[in-house]
Amino acid sequence: MGVNPESNSSGKKNFACDAMLGRLARWLRLLGYDTFYSSKVKDDELLDICLRKNFILLTRDLEVFKRAVSYSLNVKLLRENSFTEQFAEIVGDFGLDLKITPDGSRCPACNGLIRGVKKEEIRNKVPVNTLNSYDSFWICSNCNQVYWMGRMWRSMIQIVEKIKNRR
Ligand SMILES: [Zn+2]
Numbered sequence: 001m002g003v004n005p006e007s008n009s010s011g012k013k014n015f016a017c018d019a020m021l022g023r024l025a026r027w028l029r030l031l032g033y034d035t036f037y038s039s040k041v042k043d044d045e046l047l048d049i050c051l052r053k054n055f056i057l058l059t060r061d062l063e064v065f066k067r068a069v070s071y072s073l074n075v076k077l078l079r080e081n082s083f084t085e086q087f088a089e090i091v092g093d094f095g096l097d098l099k100i101t102p103d104g105s106r107c108p109a110c111n112g113l114i115r116g117v118k119k120e121e122i123r124n125k126v127p128v129n130t131l132n133s134y135d136s137f138w139i140c141s142n143c144n145q146v147y148w149m150g151r152m153w154r155s156m157i158q159i160v161e162k163i164k165n166r167r
Contacts, residue, residue: 013094016046016055018064023083024090026108030156031096035111047071058090088163098160102138102147112142122146 016036017025025037036049043064050057050073057068057075068075076093080086091098107114117139119131125146126137134148 012097014053014055016050016053016057018043018046018057018059018061020060021058021078021086024058024086026152027087027156028090028096029106029108029111030102030153031098031100032104032106033096034106037111043067047073050075056094084159084162087159088166091163098164100153100157100160102136102149102153105138105147107140107143107145107147108152109145110140110143112140114138114140114147117146 012033014034014036015025015028017028019039019041022037022039025035028035036046036053036055041049043061046057046064047067049055050068051071054074057064057073058078059065059068059075060078062077065075065077076090078086078089080089090096102114103116105114106112115138117137119135119137122137122139123131125144126148130148130150134150136148138147139145140147
């Protein structure tokens, strides 16, 4: 679920997030990192995926963390409650590339690759006022969701700038 066959082709790190880390998974995908996430995944399944695919596991669950360590997985236990702090910790620990450009992003919903599209192609897929307010649009090659630099991207850029300024 959500694991893309094009994994590894980018040479970027791949992540798997536990079921409590949906927002983090969406942001990692927006940053272009191949990220497994499912709200329904069982612990065993998650650990198995990480073992088979060599994904970095991010978890808030101490038991899952301990098991991952016993399997010698690359795992990070997130102790911070604030999302910004969790995100900053991962950015620092894994040296994440904070360039935000939708052209390098993955679909936050399904982890598919997204590509730029002309307005004409998505004319009937987005509300008229959105179509009139933005010039650039992207579409997921997997689930066909259309994206633009709306609220989600803007809030991410703000937090990324905050994190950069701390360094
Ligand atoms: Zn998608």
